[in-house]
Amino acid sequence: MLADLRAFFIQLKRERGNQFMKRMYGLIVLLAGFLIFAFFYGGSSSEKTDASTKSKTIKTYKVGILQLMTQPALDQIHKGIVAGLKAEGFKVGTNLKIDYQNAQGDQSNLQTMSSKFANENDDLTVGIATPAAQALAKAANGKTPVILAGITDPVGGGLIKSNAVPGGNITGTSGESPLKSQLNLIKKILPKAKTLGIIYTTSDHGGTYNAKKMQKIAAAAGYTVKMYTISSTNDMQTVAEKMASEVQVVYAPQDNDVASAMKTLVSVTNKAKVPVFPAVDTMVKDGRVATLSVNQFNLGKTSGVIAGKVLKGKKTSTYPLTFITKGEMTVNTTEAKLLGIKLPASVLHEAKTKGEIFK
Incomplete structure (x- = not known):
């Protein structure tokens, strides 16, 4: 009887051991599968998340x-x-x-x-x-x-x-325009001109500032300076006609309304054979003679x-x-020819090598 009971407990212990080992093997397989999944898919997801986070941190x-x-x-x-x-x-x-x-x-x-x-x-x-x-x-x-x-x-x-x-x-x-250099350019191209007209807009602070500063510089250089003002582009035709009949050359300062009405100004001055020297290079392209100006x-x-x-x-x-005050030479050879002006070789050379020539 005791022998039978002992055999029964030994058998029961073996069966439980086998079940425990089966469970351990199952757990190990499950854990290995999870680690493999995390390695191949978790890393990729993490990289995508990192990339997404980085893209979101770029401030616009x-x-x-x-x-x-x-x-x-x-x-x-x-x-x-x-x-x-x-x-x-x-x-x-x-x-x-x-x-x-x-x-x-x-x-x-x-x-x-x-x-x-x-x-x-x-x-x-x-x-x-x-x-x-x-x-x-x-x-x-x-x-x-x-x-x-x-x-x-x-x-x-x-x-x-x-x-x-x-x-x-x-x-x-x-x-700010290099005013002295611009006046020297006018002298070089038109050495005989003595009466200078300056036109600007009364409400344009920059235009008024440049016009009055050029007035002082030109007067000190021996020019007879005549000042003309417009209140808006609508005044340009009338004022330009008066100015063209009274001066030998016109200076157009860095003035927004004057720049906007430049075609009207030039159409009037060209008829009177009065050349216009602007403060800005872009104005030369539209029909002015020449300038030394800051590249806009x-x-x-x-x-x-x-x-x-x-x-x-x-x-x-x-x-x-x-x-920024260093000027670049810009000339319009077509406009100069139209007005019968012979541009000095030194001016053409500087425009060709360091600036721009419009034809």
Whole structure:
């Protein structure tokens, strides 16, 4: 009896051991399968998650560009700004969104568009022409950075405290015309001309500033200077006719309304055989004789580079204004021939090698 009972317990122990081992084998197989699945599929999923996370961390900056009106010089500045931002690593469609607005010379549009930028919390805004920059500055109210793109006399325009230390949320470039060099060019091409007419817009701060500064320089050089003003492009025909009958040569400063009405001006002066020397290279292409001027695209590009550095953390308050005053020779040989003007060989050579010739 005892032997039978002992045999029974031995058999029971063996059966339980076999069941335990089967369960252990099953657990090991299940664990191995899980590890294999995690290795082949879990790693791939993790990599996708990491890539997705990285793509989501790329910040898209929003920049508002406000242009006063459509005219060749300002259009070139706009293109340069985009190129400058790209040079600093900010590319449209990748990490940059540009909201470009053109006020078409309307003051109410400037105010509305500037307020739009402020309400949408743009990371930064850029003003092309003094009125545009002034509207942006007012709307930003010392908060959003404002970059100046070729603004004449920004201190006098109430935009910054000083050129060396702007002191607020505004910095950028000033593209003041090389007036003395431009007057010397007029002397070289027309040595016998003694009466100089200067035309500008009364409401354009930059135009007024440049016109009056050139008036002093020309008077000191011995010219008889006559000043003519327009309040809008509608005045150009009448004022140009009067001016063409009283002067030997005309200087057109960096003035937005004058630039916009340049075709009207030239149509009048050409009839009177009075040459026009503009402040900006883009005006020469449209029918003026010649100029030594700041390249407007390069001016805009410098502003774009500054904008990029500010987006990266550079402080506008201590970022000195950048002045670009070196002129490039630009001539229009067709216009010169039309007016019976023989361009000096030195002027043509400089335009050919360092500037541009329009035919």
